[in-house]
Amino acid sequence: xxxxxxLVCRKCGYSRNLFAGCGMMYHHVLSEKTEEARSGVHGExxxxxxxxxxxxxxxxxxxxxxxxxxxxxxxxxxLDFYKPKDSGRSADDDVFGRDMSEYELVxxxxxxxxxxxxxxxxxxxxxxxxxxxxxxxxxxxxxxHMLMWN
Ligand SMILES: [Zn+2]
Ligand SMILES: [Zn+2]
Numbered sequence: 407x408x409x410x411x412x413l414v415c416r417k418c419g420y421s422r423n424l425f426a427g428c429g430m431m432y433h434h435v436l437s438e439k440t441e442e443a444r445s446g447v448h449g450e451x452x453x454x455x456x457x458x459x460x461x462x463x464x465x466x467x468x469x470x471x472x473x474x475x476x477x478x479x480x481x482x483x484x485l486d487f488y489k490p491k492d493s494g495r496s497a498d499d500d501v502f503g504r505d506m507s508e509y510e511l512v513x514x515x516x517x518x519x520x521x522x523x524x525x526x527x528x529x530x531x532x533x534x535x536x537x538x539x540x541x542x543x544x545x546x547x548x549x550x551h552m553l554m555w556n
Pocket of ligand 2: 415416417418419420540541542543544545
């Protein structure tokens with residue numbers, strides 16, 4: 407189950423639907439992202455974390471990221487790195503879904519804007535203090551209704 411947000415610009419009519427969380431394909435996405443992260447596709451830091459904590463894992467849930475520099479909004483897998491609290495725990499114990507209360511956060515993944523390279527902000531919890539400006543005209547967009555998806 408995931409959650410979606412609908413961002414709407416009242417001024418120019420631009421709108422965009424963004425989806426966060428995980429869908430039916432989560433296990434597929436997770437194993438794909440884990441493979442990528444282990445092989446260094448998502449940067450040296452994640453690769454080294456997997457070497458340091460072989461039974462660690464990443465969070466592959468979709469989150470929404472926003473670049474305040476160029477107003478780019480992207481949905482990406484979070485890729486935050488977790489390690490099991492019990493170091494004897496094997497990743498194989500969690501084939502049918504992880505109990506994240508058994509894990510602790512090691513490192514948040516820094517998402518960079520695909521357009522300008524600036525650090526992006528996680529705007530998963532869209533609130534009044536994280537305004538998102540319209541990519542088209544620059545006015546502040548409204549966070550419209552929530553959408554649910556599977
Ligand atoms: Zn940017
Ligand atoms: Zn606009």
